[in-house]
Amino acid sequence: MKAVAPMFEALFNQLTHPVAVLKADVPSFTIAAVNEQYKKSLRSTTNNLIGKAAFDVFKPWDSASEKQFDLLRNGLIQAITEKQQVDLPTINFESCVVDGVLAQASWWQIQITPVFSEDGQVDYLMCVNRNVTDQKEVSLLVENASQKEQELLEELQAVNEELASTNEELMATVDELNQSQENLSVLNNDLEQRIIERTAALAASERRYRSILNALPHIAWTSTPEGEINFFNQRWYDYTGMHIEQTLEKNWEDILHPDDLQTGLATYQNIIASQRPGEYEVRKKSINGEYRWHLLRIQPVRNEHGEIEHWVGTSTDIDAIKQLQQQKDDFISIASHELKTPITSLKASLQLIDKMKDNPSKEMLPKLILQSRKSIQRVSTLVEDLLNVNRLQHGEIHLNKTPFILSQLLNSICNPISIMGKQKIYITGNLELMICADEHRIDQVVTNLVNNAVKYAPESAITLNIQEEGSMVRLSVTDEGPGIPENKIPHLFDRYFRVDDAGYQASGLGLGLYISSEIIKRHDGEIGVQSELGKGSTFWFTVPIGAC
Template identity: 35%
Template sequence: MSEPSYSLSNEQLLNVLALYQNGIAIHVGEDSVIEYANDSMIAIWGKDKSVIGKSLEDALPELKGQPFIDLFRKVWNEGITISGTDTPADLIVDGALQTYYFDFEYRAIKNNEGKTYCILHTATDVSARYLSQQREQNLAEEVSAINEELSASNEELIATNEELIESQHQQQKLYHELVEGDARFRSMVRQAPVGMCIIRADDLLIQEVNNAYLALVGKERAEFEHQTIWEAVPEAAASYAPVMNNVITTGVPFVAKEHYLTLVRNGQPEDVYIDFVYEPVKLYDGSVTAIMVLGIDVTEKVIARLNIEEAEERGRLAVEAAEIGTFDLNLKKRVMITSDRFNAIFGFNGPVKWETFASVIHPDDNTARLLAHDEAYKTGKLFYEARVIHPDESIHWIRVQGKVFFDADNKPERILGTLLDITQVHRLNQQKDDFISIASHELKTPITSLKASLQLLDRVKDNPTSPLFNKLIDQSNRSMQKISSLVEDLLNVNRTNESQLRLKKTTFNVNDMLESCCNDIRTVDKYKLIIQGDKEAKMHADEHAIDQVMVNLVNNAVKYAPDSLEIFLIVEKLDNFVKISVKDNGPGIPQDKIARLFDRYYQAENSGFQNAGLGLGLYISAEIIKRHGGKIGVDSELGGGSTFWFTVPVAE
């Protein structure tokens, strides 16, 4: 008798999936909205059930900048399967961002028509396996490296042993001659005024050491008797054993000046500087039988010199970092020694006479300079600010400070001082004053207009049907819009200065953006915005920021080409960029103005071209495009109209 067929309900199927030990989840839509995730997947993500119903980007914001969200989108759009093994992913688990490794699969589940209706997402945390493999691999590499080092060390030891054996044979031949001169040599060592230590070459056994050497290394004589040199001074072995071996091998002396090392003197480590020599003592056949070490402690001398050099270097770096010029003026000989920076600030390529420096002081400031010197001869302090005229006729501001030194008769003899170029400070102060003046003027006009409109409205408030009522409201709105525009320019330029211009990039159709931008211009019904070019082009950018750029450029065309009633918005595809141009048929722009059009506060600096606003619109537009990785510019000629353009990367 056959069993009746039985179909599992959706809830039963989900309960079965929940028992699956590895992570499994079901996502829907291009944004990978999480429709289902079993407990294992929730644990892998380090989240809770609240992620159900959220997009993957909202549920796991730490995935931004990682490839997984784009991979989900690709699987959904292309109906494919993507999998990976030992794939790293940075996830926030227990409040900490950590790197985990997974075997995963994103599989598109399609209906009968072949359209993807969900993505089956499986994942297995293989971090322990992956890290274990890495540790095993690293351990294998370390073992291999150690084996190679051991092999090399064995070869060196073999070579050294062979040399020692050969040296011993030669030593036996000359033994009798060495015995005869040994007494005289030992006596010379003991009486030497510098530290001396004689070391046998074949086994590095200490043969003789004088008291000066014992004092140098801070040891007792008993610590040197019947010891090798590195047994007696083990702290120096790592650095100098190879050097001594090389002297024994080559027979070439080693001379060290102010070598830094740490010696254990009287049981305490001390950092010292030593002048020493490893001098090979040779037999008649040139073989090295011993090493004579001569050493002098020069620690105090070196520390004193280093302190002086450090102080000088700190002073030099401070002066260079501040771009300060320095001078030494001998008032009696009328000779001045100057630094390169001092000469450059005055506009000279090299040192010149004191009188030459004084001759380039601006005539209007020379009296103040002379008065400052007269005051300095009384107080000992020199200070003044003045303008200097460079050979190219450019004007630069300088600040001079100095100290006067007097001779035994209390007469001024010498001035040591510094020179600072403060041209930029004066220029910025002037820009600030100009900007405040322009901002005040530009805000005053719409505020005055708004005030007048409100006063008139107050008079007719009891008669809202008056024709004047609607007209005054329109005037008030226009004044308020002007004030808002000026304030927005100020806020935008402040954001760009403080690197607060955050971009929220999306992919959008350029033509759609152009159709919806510049509504304030369209509503006037005077100017016609004509869109031309590639209507299918897309770009990956901050749509609001690009809209702002378009508004600035179109407003710029309306302002400076008011008779050009047709403004063309042209879209072009150039390799990996989209180029948007705003073209008018106005009077054009002089060539000498074009280079500075995108400078901040350009109007404040040059009213010859621009004559309204704060001069920030084009500057802000340039900053926005630069942060998108694009370029901005203008093509224009007098009488031929102007074309402002910019490029932005295409959609990814």
């Protein structure tokens, strides 16, 4: 959930209205957070609002402003006491003192929403401030115009009453009336221009809003209060490959995984019906036909009356997180099983030894000790694999390169296996070739490859071939076993990868080939495999011959 906090902070700062979050610590009302629009609305150079008492930062300057601040303070207390949203009447701040700096005169509508803790207490108050100065100014202008018009009508009536007196007075009145009409026309034109500009500003705000959604790295959309989607950002079209006409047809069965279709649509409708934010997970089909997990979050956007104006939704690709969770669960299951088997065997051997400690059997005791050693060696090998992976990840494995004859190392590895097993192991190629490498790590790689061949091709001969290729040496380990399915080969050297019982790495933690590949990479070499079902496999690696 750590990735969620930055996203909500970004959305908080991208809200179009100034928003402040206050602690419910009456009477201080400590400022806990403000968004970027709030800071801009103050037009103040101070940025140190957080942590200060609200009414220490914002102070009245005369008796009229004290009434405005009392109205705000009482609204905050009411929201805490009644535990419900409070919409304050329009407040006029002719000037506002913030740390000694006068802010711009304006009219505001303030909506106070309590934020509850888990035990139902009010912890914070979210104050959404909507600047209605333009609307108020238009209203005042209309009122002034009406008042002037009334005054003109009264003057006209007086002129009519005096019409009989003289023609000069009549002409003067007509001239005055004409001038008044011209003034009214100018005022009307001014109002029309203000309305045009305000409409253009709203259109520009809508364009900016959609530009912000298009800039998001996730799929985002908006919908009507009833949940009808009316806009998708560009990420939707990039991911699905659909065009606008296809999207408007709302064929969700072409996008959602069949197993998620009904529950996904039902959850979406339930969130819309609840009029509260919500989230859920579904699988969506990408442009290449692959279904990937997404986390959908839906948030209502309300007006000053608390009514939902529209919904905003985002869809975040969490497929990688899902895969990591599955890999973690698989690894824990595999590791538990692989460790339990030798430990169980060791426990059984020790119990039998304990029973015969007073009268040990010459036949059974050596076998039990041998079995115990094998179990301990198995546990030790599993733990060493885990430690090697950790060292590789942290760059703690360092190479200690020395010169040695490669065929001699192969003999030391293969001779004990040949003596104990049924396989015939052949070492061919350039038997005199000396290389400069970390002998211990090369031993570890070769042992892993030979053990895999012995384990999965028990009836097959095994051939190790040393071949000089320019400045590199190529060592291959070939068996005539069952082979490996083609679709499994690209993943053989992945960490924790295991295939079924017919293939390589059927037991173990799936770390042997991964560790081997990392060791070869640190030698600036390459590792790979060629395999054909029913004909066997050849694992190979190359390392520089080098000079120590």
